[in-house]
Amino acid sequence: MEKSKKVLIAEDSSIIINLTKKIMEFEGYDLVIARNGQEVLDILKDQTFDVILMDINMPVMDGMQCTKAIRAHKDPKISKIPIIVITGNYKNYQPEDFKNAGVNEYLQKPLNFDKMVEYVKKYVDA
């Protein structure tokens, strides 16, 4: 059997995590959870992913900082992972800001999970 595709979610809300977990597992993906940007960077030390779902507003290290750190990573297997951000637009970021930071897609809160699945598929199956 083909190995499941791996999705990483960085999110501090357990509600969004639980829902995403249920949906990704239903779709047949493996979901790994990080609670903030720093945890993402730690996990990326020994694992790689097909796509990352990244919340913007998180404690310790927010999604923007984390995205920039990933894009600046020396290992291309990591720096090129597609990133889909999740934003409640807490800091009033514009689409341009996301693009400049190297974000592939962005999802707005309240989350449309169908859209999330669509974006994940787009990058995972690419």
Place this chain on the structure above:
Amino acid sequence: MKRISLLLVDDDFNYRKIVQQLLETSGFEVNLATNGNDAFQHIKNQEFDIVLMDIQMPFMDGLTAVKLINELDNSERPIMVASSAFFSEDQKIKLKDAGFDELLVKPINIKEVLALSNRAHKTSIKKLTRQKMAILNQTIVQKLSKYGGKADLIPIYENFVEETSFLISKLKKVEPKKEAIITKSLLHTLKGNAGSVGADKLSSIAKRLEITIKENNFEDWHLHFQELEDFFLEFRINYRNLLT
């Protein structure tokens, strides 16, 4: 100053007489109706600031009447106040759901009616918009249940209730004015969670509280916060039924 127009709806002749006198002495312009249907006819033909309505009445009760009144295309909708000698917790939710803005326990205290009239139109219009929002948005529930069925959603909603309780308890401990950043962040999380699971009313009130902070206008904070707690209670009571 313009006199506040009030429609007093009650089937008890003596009660109407006494309260009318009290209200007129306090400067209200009082009109009378004897049941829900009578009140509805009045409201169709004339604008009122406040409708003070008994719940149990012959011909048409308060609950039916308020639903009809809310369906009227009337942007200057009056503040709808239900009055009764006693409200059970269940009844409180039902009445608010049906469209009453406030509940007053009989005997009526004129001071309370005066306090209501002070925030007449502004609040009532806001509330009318909110009234149309769902406790639980069924379109979202349908969408989510595509991924493994409705029954599987229950633990997720249980977790949402738990997390929201936690956020509200934290919000109760912060001082919105002094600790604006943390307050805003808690509300932001609550709003995003609620919106994502389709708890529309909760999400909208969290948004309103967030705006209160952004605009640095804390005047209505307690009022809205009370609503947040009311909506959450309403959600907790109803979500299981709405998921089956």
